[in-house]
Amino acid sequence: MNRTVFIFISMFFIFSISSHAAIYKGQKVFVKECVSCHSGGQAFIAKKNMKDWKKLMDKKGKALAGLHLKNKDAKDSWEYFESNNYEKKSKHLQQFLVEYAKDSGNVPACN
Numbered sequence: 001m002n003r004t005v006f007i008f009i010s011m012f013f014i015f016s017i018s019s020h021a022a023i024y025k026g027q028k029v030f031v032k033e034c035v036s037c038h039s040g041g042q043a044f045i046a047k048k049n050m051k052d053w054k055k056l057m058d059k060k061g062k063a064l065a066g067l068h069l070k071n072k073d074a075k076d077s078w079e080y081f082e083s084n085n086y087e088k089k090s091k092h093l094q095q096f097l098v099e100y101a102k103d104s105g106n107v108p109a110c111n
Contacts, residue, residue, distance in 0.1 A: 021091040021092045021094065021095035022092055022095065023092075023095050023096050023099050025089070025092035025095075025096075026089075026092035026093045026094065026095045026096025026097065026099075027096050028092075029089045029092055029093045029096070030045075030093060030096055030097075033077070033080055036076075037074065037076065037077065042100060042107055045097055045100045045101065045102075046100070046101065046102045047102065048097075048101055048102060049101050049102045049103040050098050050101040050102075050103055050104055052101070053094065053097040053098045053101050054094070054098055056097075057090060057093065057094035057097065057098075060087045060090045060091070061086065061087070061090035061093065061094065064081075064090075065081040065082075065086060068081045069081055069082070
């Protein structure tokens with residue numbers, strides 16, 4: 001009985017950790033995919049508050065992708081926003097953007 005409980009708790013812990021978003025992973029995505037067009041790091045992120053970023057990133061970032069896909073100036077990013085990679089990493093990007101939004105009081109070290 002104790003062994004079964006231990007295994008169950010261990011599995012729950014492992015799955016709960018892997019399903020959560022990570023700010024540092026979102027920062028990597030932002031630096032790799034976004035900084036080339038949205039330079040300024042914190043200045044760009046701080047243009048929106050936490051609620052705005054959450055709304056844009058809701059449903060795996062569909063609204064943010066839509067903004068880019070409708071904008072002809074963002075043509076270089078269309079391939080990324082149409083990819084499965086964007087959907088898979090959107091929860092990390094959301095965590096990063098919300099963490100460092102205008103009203104969060106936090107400042108990232110984007111490098």
